Amino acid sequence: MRQDPLADNLYDLLVTVAPLELDPSAATSLADKAYVAIRDRLIMLDIRPGDPIDDDELAKDLGVGRTPVREALKRLEGDRLVVSYPRRGTFATGMDISDLAHISDIRAQLEPLAARRAAERAVRTAHAELDELASHIQQLDIAQLDRTELMRWDLAVHRAIYRAAGNPHLEDVLIRYDNLATRIFCLFLDRLPTVDEHVGEHVELLRSIAAGDADRADDLAREHVLGFERAIRAVI
Amino acid sequence: MRQDPLADNLYDLLVTVAPLELDPSAATSLADKAYVAIRDRLIMLDIRPGDPIDDDELAKDLGVGRTPVREALKRLEGDRLVVSYPRRGTFATGMDISDLAHISDIRAQLEPLAARRAAERAVRTAHAELDELASHIQQLDIAQLDRTELMRWDLAVHRAIYRAAGNPHLEDVLIRYDNLATRIFCLFLDRLPTVDEHVGEHVELLRSIAAGDADRADDLAREHVLGFERAIRAVI
DNA sequence: GCGACACTTTTGGTATATCAGTTGTACAGT
């Protein structure tokens, strides 16, 4: 599935770990594993919006008991990735246009903030890592990547910026809405013409943050979010 | 505890109900009840930062089993109101200056957004309720209220605005950080000289939203958040 | 014969009890 060792490493480091969990190597509970596994299936649309979710089946599938799965589903409900109707079952959350608008409204405020804060801090902390990430992405041959791989890089870039912003709460909320946005992204991925452009914006954004250009990072991040919303709306 | 029927009504309507739970009269599970009860104790500092939390004791105290309490604590961990160190216990989250800065940074972006959106929508939807709430608060004799009552009104005002903004996701995240901010507020409440001023800002804010003055609502909300941070910092 | 109501069955949710594993602390021995 993932062959590139650097990609693997970065992905685990930036995406797999639960939000604000300080120690990536810490023993993750069964519930955490279930959470990450199910969340990824939801985001990557292995479980599509509206699909019913059978906790017993998932438990067998992941080789754990029902309790950690139920716990994971509770967390995912908090993330608005699943909804549970009492005595009817749990389902992958449906999606509509207004959700995209609502999420973009929030992200249009917070992504620029994170980019700005990251730029302010990066000059003395994480500029090397961010530059490295930018270079790595620039080298990628986008046309050759499958969508899962592409999404993983998208997630990795955003997580790196959130982390670099140095505000754990901001990181929390941005991860949450980035997951939701990425899910929408996946939903329209095959209809979207300009995916490479989207990735190009990442490189610019990372470079400006690494260079400590807060104003430019702010602008680019905002344009990135707004451009995303426009791109989706164009193909609806 | 709460005598004023209007206050009671509004509080339950705006604060008690779980975020995005559409139907306030819906049957709330024991886990929900435990969540609200424990969250309130945390915010109102009946359980102070750093305090250990004994789930068994809480379960007995609330008259429910351990499971709903544990479920509630899991949710509260997501809200960053408690932290759980595996096999050591769960504790009320500690607080420091940087938390205030981080939270204010987020709220300074999102509270104005919510106020703006609420103002844009209020003219044709909720302006009557918001005006009513403003009048009610204006009539309150702040000096006579105890801190719990004061906090409840503070929460009620903010929740009303979040709801009026018509963006469930925004409501989610703002409730989350309003809880955290209110907890900090409570922590410094006895040292804070200008609580009545804070409430006065609420009236102005509500009125400008009800009048549909989005720009003014935006400004007032931002100033409200920033003023809050300044007020706390002044007494540290 | 058709429709409506009631009962039963199935499914999913909630709560409690139990078990295992881990960590921290205390006490004793060197």
Added chain:
DNA sequence: ACTGTACAACTGATATACCAAAAGTGTCGC
């Protein structure tokens, strides 16, 4: 005084029991 071992406490996991709701089927009445 320091280290090692043992015990206690607590969390995390799972199974089980109980409950509520919904859907389907059968029977009775019109």
